[in-house]
Amino acid sequence: MKKILLFFPFLFVTVSFAQKQDSITLKSFSDEIMLRGNCYEDLRVLTKTIGHRLSGTEAAAKAVTWAKKTLENAGADSVWLQPALVPKWVRGTESLKISFNGNDFENIPLLSLGNTEGTGGKALNAQIVRVPDLEAFAEMTEMQVKGKIIFFDYHFRQDIINTFEGYGDAVIYRWKAVNEATRKNAAAVIIRSVSTGPDDQPHAGSSHYDDGVQHIPAVAIGNLSADRLAEICRNKQPNATLISNCKFEQPVLSYNVIAEYRGMEKPNEYMVVGGHLDSWDVGEGAHDDGAGIVQSIEVLRTFSRMKIPLKHTLRIVCFMNEENGMKGGLAYNDSAMSHNEKHIFALESDAGGFSPRGFGLEMKDSLKLVVKSWKNLFLPYGVYDFEQEDSGVDISPLVKRGIPGAGLLPDSQRYFDLHHSDNDVFEAISQRELKLGAFAMTALIYLVDQNFQSIKPINN
Amino acid sequence: MKKILLFFPFLFVTVSFAQKQDSITLKSFSDEIMLRGNCYEDLRVLTKTIGHRLSGTEAAAKAVTWAKKTLENAGADSVWLQPALVPKWVRGTESLKISFNGNDFENIPLLSLGNTEGTGGKALNAQIVRVPDLEAFAEMTEMQVKGKIIFFDYHFRQDIINTFEGYGDAVIYRWKAVNEATRKNAAAVIIRSVSTGPDDQPHAGSSHYDDGVQHIPAVAIGNLSADRLAEICRNKQPNATLISNCKFEQPVLSYNVIAEYRGMEKPNEYMVVGGHLDSWDVGEGAHDDGAGIVQSIEVLRTFSRMKIPLKHTLRIVCFMNEENGMKGGLAYNDSAMSHNEKHIFALESDAGGFSPRGFGLEMKDSLKLVVKSWKNLFLPYGVYDFEQEDSGVDISPLVKRGIPGAGLLPDSQRYFDLHHSDNDVFEAISQRELKLGAFAMTALIYLVDQNFQSIKPINN
Numbered sequence: 001m002k003k004i005l006l007f008f009p010f011l012f013v014t015v016s017f018a019q020k021q022d023s024i025t026l027k028s029f030s031d032e033i034m035l036r037g038n039c040y041e042d043l044r045v046l047t048k049t050i051g052h053r054l055s056g057t058e059a060a061a062k063a064v065t066w067a068k069k070t071l072e073n074a075g076a077d078s079v080w081l082q083p084a085l086v087p088k089w090v091r092g093t094e095s096l097k098i099s100f101n102g103n104d105f106e107n108i109p110l111l112s113l114g115n116t117e118g119t120g121g122k123a124l125n126a127q128i129v130r131v132p133d134l135e136a137f138a139e140m141t142e143m144q145v146k147g148k149i150i151f152f153d154y155h156f157r158q159d160i161i162n163t164f165e166g167y168g169d170a171v172i173y174r175w176k177a178v179n180e181a182t183r184k185n186a187a188a189v190i191i192r193s194v195s196t197g198p199d200d201q202p203h204a205g206s207s208h209y210d211d212g213v214q215h216i217p218a219v220a221i222g223n224l225s226a227d228r229l230a231e232i233c234r235n236k237q238p239n240a241t242l243i244s245n246c247k248f249e250q251p252v253l254s255y256n257v258i259a260e261y262r263g264m265e266k267p268n269e270y271m272v273v274g275g276h277l278d279s280w281d282v283g284e285g286a287h288d289d290g291a292g293i294v295q296s297i298e299v300l301r302t303f304s305r306m307k308i309p310l311k312h313t314l315r316i317v318c319f320m321n322e323e324n325g326m327k328g329g330l331a332y333n334d335s336a337m338s339h340n341e342k343h344i345f346a347l348e349s350d351a352g353g354f355s356p357r358g359f360g361l362e363m364k365d366s367l368k369l370v371v372k373s374w375k376n377l378f379l380p381y382g383v384y385d386f387e388q389e390d391s392g393v394d395i396s397p398l399v400k401r402g403i404p405g406a407g408l409l410p411d412s413q414r415y416f417d418l419h420h421s422d423n424d425v426f427e428a429i430s431q432r433e434l435k436l437g438a439f440a441m442t443a444l445i446y447l448v449d450q451n452f453q454s455i456k457p458i459n460n
Numbered sequence: 461m462k463k464i465l466l467f468f469p470f471l472f473v474t475v476s477f478a479q480k481q482d483s484i485t486l487k488s489f490s491d492e493i494m495l496r497g498n499c500y501e502d503l504r505v506l507t508k509t510i511g512h513r514l515s516g517t518e519a520a521a522k523a524v525t526w527a528k529k530t531l532e533n534a535g536a537d538s539v540w541l542q543p544a545l546v547p548k549w550v551r552g553t554e555s556l557k558i559s560f561n562g563n564d565f566e567n568i569p570l571l572s573l574g575n576t577e578g579t580g581g582k583a584l585n586a587q588i589v590r591v592p593d594l595e596a597f598a599e600m601t602e603m604q605v606k607g608k609i610i611f612f613d614y615h616f617r618q619d620i621i622n623t624f625e626g627y628g629d630a631v632i633y634r635w636k637a638v639n640e641a642t643r644k645n646a647a648a649v650i651i652r653s654v655s656t657g658p659d660d661q662p663h664a665g666s667s668h669y670d671d672g673v674q675h676i677p678a679v680a681i682g683n684l685s686a687d688r689l690a691e692i693c694r695n696k697q698p699n700a701t702l703i704s705n706c707k708f709e710q711p712v713l714s715y716n717v718i719a720e721y722r723g724m725e726k727p728n729e730y731m732v733v734g735g736h737l738d739s740w741d742v743g744e745g746a747h748d749d750g751a752g753i754v755q756s757i758e759v760l761r762t763f764s765r766m767k768i769p770l771k772h773t774l775r776i777v778c779f780m781n782e783e784n785g786m787k788g789g790l791a792y793n794d795s796a797m798s799h800n801e802k803h804i805f806a807l808e809s810d811a812g813g814f815s816p817r818g819f820g821l822e823m824k825d826s827l828k829l830v831v832k833s834w835k836n837l838f839l840p841y842g843v844y845d846f847e848q849e850d851s852g853v854d855i856s857p858l859v860k861r862g863i864p865g866a867g868l869l870p871d872s873q874r875y876f877d878l879h880h881s882d883n884d885v886f887e888a889i890s891q892r893e894l895k896l897g898a899f900a901m902t903a904l905i906y907l908v909d910q911n912f913q914s915i916k917p918i919n920n
Contacts, residue, residue, distance in 0.1 A: 031619045040658070158892065159491045161841055198500070198891050355815070355871045357842065381621055382817065382871070384844050411815045411842070411871060413892040431658050432618065432873040 022377055026443045030381065032302050033439045039294035040431040042070055047284035047426040054281040055321040056088030056252035063277045067257040067318045074297050075304025076259035084331035086254045086321040089115055091281055092245025096219060099239045100232050109200055110219045111282065113174055113207035114324050117215040118244030124217065125241050126187045130233035137180055145184040149240055152177045152191045153230050156416065163196060163412040170194045178218040179210045188242055189218040192226035197417035200224035204280040204420040206324045217244055256328045257318040261300050265311040271445055272315050272346040273299050276322035276394055283424035287415065291353030291434055293318050298438035299445055310449045312344060319394040326393060333397035343403045345448045347441060348392025354410035355433045356440040358385025363404035374447050383440050385409055406444065408437055482837055486903045490841065492762050493899045499754040500891040502530055507744035507886040514741040515781040516548030516712035523737045527717040527778045534757050535764025536719035544791035546714045546781040549575055551741055552705025556679060559699045560692050569660055570679045571742065573634055573667035574784050577675040578704030585701050586647045590693035597640055605644040609700055612637045612651045613690050616876065623656060623872040630654045638678040639670045648702055649678040652686035657877035660684035664740040664880040666784045677704055716788045717778040721760050725771040731905055732775050732806040733759050736782035736854055743884035747875060751813025751894055753778050758898035759905055770909045772804060779854035786853060793857035803863045805908045807901060808852025814870035815893045816900040818845025823864035834907050843900050845869055866904065868897055
């Protein structure tokens with residue numbers, strides 16, 4: 001018994017001393033970022049001089065050039081472009097007119113779903129049939145559906161507190177409804193936007209066609225228009241005219257932008273930190289994912305400006321094409337594999353620039369325990385949640401290979417008010433919230449870098 | 461040993477069963493509020509049809525009428541007005557012109573500090589002398605200060621993570637600087653607004669004059685103007701002209717609005733839930749404190765609509781005059797004392813309508829432990845912080861008498877970007893965040909009501 005009693009206080013003192021040192025270091029990162037961080041100004045430039053930047057567009061190419069320059073200025077040891085052939089989906093002009101009163105047609109704000117095909121510029125005239133959900137649609141006969149525009153009036157579930165769970169529930173309609181509708185020979189699909197917003201913004205986002213189905217048009221409308229349409233559909237099937245021109249053009253050569261801050265002890269072992277440079281073709285891509293990009297750059301800038309020696313090499317990756325193809329994430333992973341690079345950690349910020357609340361952890365339980373042992377270091381910064389399990393889309397090919405992954409978890413309440421819509425602009429970003437997220441990422445990377453010795457190395 | 465081993469699992473099962481029941485009840489509150497709550501619409505009416513509502517104004521009187529009607533519609537058993545004589549401070553017209561280049565005078569956005577006196581409409585022409593802080597000012601001679609406008613260029617400390625702590629640090633300049641300046645015969649005071657915002661909004665808020673000092677004018681300017689002024693003051697003392705008309709008029713009879721949802725077992729024991737109805741005379745008083753008002757009303761509406769029987773009587777109090785006098789809070793406490801009313805708990809929401817993160821607890825440690833035992837019930841709603849110790853200004857007279865008090869703690873990062881400024885409008889409120897705060901308050905009140913039997917009663 002005596003031995004144990006002596007042993008535990010010793011352990012406690014050791015841990016406590018180390019944590020005190022870490023606590024001081026973390027505060028110095030926080031001070032640096034909150035007082036002298038540049039991520040908010042970086043984001044202003046990205047959003048206000050480039051704006052939205054869908055893969056394959058000129059704006060996306062400008063964003064690549066901007067990211068390279070910004071990473072160089074942030075103090076990277078080297079910056080380079082990594083090629084990725086990305087799809088180029090073009091929206092073109094589009095309009096949806098609905099006759100609510102049986103006579104006049106009203107223009108309704110809409111967005112064709114990403115990766116779908118439009119009407120080829122021709123007017124598609126049809127009646128609208130409302131269904132509340134896929135289950136109700138499954139019970140309808142082909143006769144009820146054929147030639148009609150099916151309005152999937154599924155609501156984002158506001159009763160689910162974590163909106164990313166609510167998104168997972170509702171996004172099925174953006175992804176799947178068009179395929180179900182086409183199997184019963186519907187003419188087109190309208191979905192209620194995957195949105196928590198009490199407004200009329202339509203929200204964009206990827207859809208897809210299953211193999212072999214007909215490529216009918218599919219569009220999203222805002223919540224207020226959806227409310228009106230649902231009301232009118234109680235008594236009749238209103239007439240509508242849809243004209244759209246969206247389509248794929250030839251793939252375009254684009255790039256991930258990669259920067260390194262070289263490690264001193266194990267320069268050939270990598271920690272990846274990133275977000276995605278592309279956005280949908282609405283708003284300014286401020287939260288999705290300008291925030292993740294400028295926060296990732298801030299991590300490197302902080303270590304560089306403070307001359308913090310890292311053991312492992314930090315790689316900032318500004319991924320291209322997360323939104324409609326993931327070609328950048330795949331290209332990075334392919335390159336890492338073909339060069340036999342050893343990655344010890346990957347962190348993504350792609351859930352908005354709001355106040356950080358935690359990190360999702362995708363790794364072995366034994367590693368999760370190590371990360372969770374740092375919980376008290378994060379608590380003074382309002383970062384307390386290490387129980388979620390999502391990391392990020394771009395790093396998912398790495399994570400699937402067993403590389404420990406993490407994702408910044410900002411407060412989720414506002415995100416789907418603006419996600420993929422004209423609401424996602426620089427003005428919706430708080431300087432302090434954005435910086436606090438960048439701090440949390442910097443702190444996590446520092447702790448991973450310093451403590452990796454005590455973590456069983458992952459071979460990949 | 462065996463007895464202990466048997467005892468603990470039993471206790472665990474009991475606690476766990478009770479918590480499971482509570483967890484289900486809380487989820488039903490959450491569903492009710494997130495899906496059918498009306499606080500966001502209430503706030504739209506308050507902010508958009510009444511707007512800002514400084515004590516003593518016609519708008520404040522309209523807010524009283526609105527609150528009474530809204531509480532009646534929310535299902536209160538009774539609603540009444542409680543008189544409070546409130547100060548009436550009037551801003552009047554005001555302007556500040558500064559000659560940055562030595563010739564032309566530029567208009568600078570300003571707000572006279574609340575409760576101060578203006579120039580009486582006359583032009584006050586003087587040179588501006590910048591000081592970084594009170595310590596630097598203390599070292600200046602009267603000769604350096606006399607007849608000058610002293611610019612206290614103290615920055616809101618962005619390195620402090622909890623902005624309410626940063627506010628406590630910086631607000632000293634709004635409260636104290638004018639008194640220090642007048643003691644050295646300065647002509648007037650300009651302060652850098654107590655603001656985290658990267659913009660040029662001046663922020664209002666109370667100041668005061670110490671007994672016996674001269675009542676010189678004091679105004680706040682926005683951060684961007686303060687930056688410019690600081691820069692110019694490095695080389696010279698620029699000329700300025702201040703004209704203002706602010707002053708106190710005669711006190712006005714106003715009211716707290718009080719509603720009851722009567723308890724079944726102990727109707728003469730009260731739980732107070734409130735916010736303040738008045739605001740500063742800028743913006744729309746959306747976060748400060750329209751949010752607290754509509755959240756408090758939501759607590760009552762939820763219990764009433766769901767027909768939840770409470771043991772104790774719930775009292776919603778819409779306090780008047782928190783901003784520049786606290787007359788409502790004092791009137792409520794005076795009435796409670798003179799009627800010998802027994803209060804078991806008081807909860808205030810006056811820290812913004814952002815995502816809730818916890819509750820500040822002002823009560824005995826033994827009671828804190830009881831509240832903290834509910835922590836796991838709140839965690840699924842992102843409410844995890846029960847370590848802070850602030851409750852609220854309006855309930856502070858109750859808390860000082862030993863009544864257990866609590867304050868909703870929303871995320872603090874954005875609050876001082878908009879606090880007391882034209883930025884504090886309905887559009888800065890997120891429906892989900894506002895409702896989630898109302899839920900957290902409802903849950904806390906329910907748990908206090910149900911578990912008070914096991915809490916040692918407080919006599920007052």
